Amino acid sequence: xxxxxxxxxxxxxxxxxxxxxxFKSSFNEMEAVSxxxxxxxxxxxxxxxxxxTHIDIPRxxxxxxxxxxxxxxxxxxxxxxxxxxxARSCPTExxxxxxxxxxxxxxxxxxxxxxxRYATEYAYERNLKFYKPGNPSGKRVALVGAGPASxxxxxxxxxxxxxxxxxxxxxxxxxxxxxxIAPYKMKAQTSLREIEEITHMGVTFEYGRELxxxxxxxxxxxxxxxxxxGLGLGPDSRxxxxxxxxxxxxxxVEWIAQxxxxxxxxxxxxxxxxxxxxxxxxxxxxxDACRELKGLGVPKVVVSYRRGEAEMSGYKHEFKWAKQEGxxxxxxxxxxxxxxxxxxxxxxxxxxxxxxxLVEGEKMDLEATLVLVATGQSKLDRLLGELKIDRTTGRTxxxxxxxxxxxxxxxxxVVNAVAEGKAAALLIHESLASRPASxxxxxxxx
Numbered sequence: 001x002x003x004x005x006x007x008x009x010x011x012x013x014x015x016x017x018x019x020x021x022x023f024k025s026s027f028n029e030m031e032a033v034s035x036x037x038x039x040x041x042x043x044x045x046x047x048x049x050x051x052x053t054h055i056d057i058p059r060x061x062x063x064x065x066x067x068x069x070x071x072x073x074x075x076x077x078x079x080x081x082x083x084x085x086x087a088r089s090c091p092t093e094x095x096x097x098x099x100x101x102x103x104x105x106x107x108x109x110x111x112x113x114x115x116x117r118y119a120t121e122y123a124y125e126r127n128l129k130f131y132k133p134g135n136p137s138g139k140r141v142a143l144v145g146a147g148p149a150s151x152x153x154x155x156x157x158x159x160x161x162x163x164x165x166x167x168x169x170x171x172x173x174x175x176x177x178x179x180x181i182a183p184y185k186m187k188a189q190t191s192l193r194e195i196e197e198i199t200h201m202g203v204t205f206e207y208g209r210e211l212x213x214x215x216x217x218x219x220x221x222x223x224x225x226x227x228x229x230g231l232g233l234g235p236d237s238r239x240x241x242x243x244x245x246x247x248x249x250x251x252x253v254e255w256i257a258q259x260x261x262x263x264x265x266x267x268x269x270x271x272x273x274x275x276x277x278x279x280x281x282x283x284x285x286x287x288d289a290c291r292e293l294k295g296l297g298v299p300k301v302v303v304s305y306r307r308g309e310a311e312m313s314g315y316k317h318e319f320k321w322a323k324q325e326g327x328x329x330x331x332x333x334x335x336x337x338x339x340x341x342x343x344x345x346x347x348x349x350x351x352x353x354x355x356x357x358l359v360e361g362e363k364m365d366l367e368a369t370l371v372l373v374a375t376g377q378s379k380l381d382r383l384l385g386e387l388k389i390d391r392t393t394g395r396t397x398x399x400x401x402x403x404x405x406x407x408x409x410x411x412x413x414v415v416n417a418v419a420e421g422k423a424a425a426l427l428i429h430e431s432l433a434s435r436p437a438s439x440x441x442x443x444x445x446x
Contacts, residue, residue, distance in 0.1 A: 016264040017183035032118040036065035050099035052419040053080040073123035087117035088186040134161030142224040147175025149405025150230035152421030158201040169210035179257035182288040229403040234378035243338030252374035276300040281374030282312040
């Protein structure tokens, strides 16, 4: 697709991600009301503080218990416009549910995520509309990157009456919310459904627009009253290992995106030939990838991590589930060479100073016809030139430019990006209220 304005893209149904079932099933009405009635509306509501967007959780749960499900959905979406996808993708075990007081009483915490999913799905299934644009302010804001931070920011700005355009380099909006969430948590179509609602608010999108290629920050600050940078992160990091450029050695994020959004014919045949897959890394992307591969039928999936189990940055509950699903974990190992259909790994140790070193002579071979590297993604700071960002507030040393999302926080959850996008929208709105509109109203140069 070339540059220009476009409606929300439509994904074909024949995608490999659709062969993976939901890991957590939805509540029916009886289950939702029963679970909602377990909430004791405790003093201080630590669940609210644990949510980056500070949803009034006891209130929306109480509304479900009382049969006011539409009101529950609005309570959620007032704080988090991506509440539908966050209900599925949030690590509730370590956020709201992890803070539930029932944990301290040795009782099962309230299943807040499933209640949020029940309420938001209720609203979407009935096409309920809760928001409309504010009175036109005459101000225009450009948002670079169509990930969760920009989406949340643009939606808020439309409520204030500001014109917004989201400029995205790819042909799909949503960033990792569309292309990176594990399919057993959420399918790409759920993200696009939310974006339809944001488009309904008058947010426009232009695809094929990339900072540093056909977008220039100086032009944006000239042509718009404010600019929000929600670029996210760059491509998968590569290993500096012999054979790492072979075609079967791929970035995990890139592979997940293709599996989620491209026709299954592009990935299915190749995957059926994989008997053993190797995942390199110890974070949440590695855990998502290994669980996806097991769910897609790969007989043997091995995760290699250079440190020990205790040092893994991935969530412990995801690690537990991966083990239960048959994933093998090789701790204190590191790939040192790749060949066609094979990987050589070497044992590692950690020095008292915390440095990982190879243990001489302790090598092992693994048949691996697919290798996914999940050791992080590159940062896009180089695109900012000399612009400096306050990583606490998202302000920059330009009065017109603000930032949020993974560009700011280094790669956190969708809900963190939403919170930062909303906070930036308020800062932008306050800034716009204090100055006249920019004289140039033309479109940016392609």
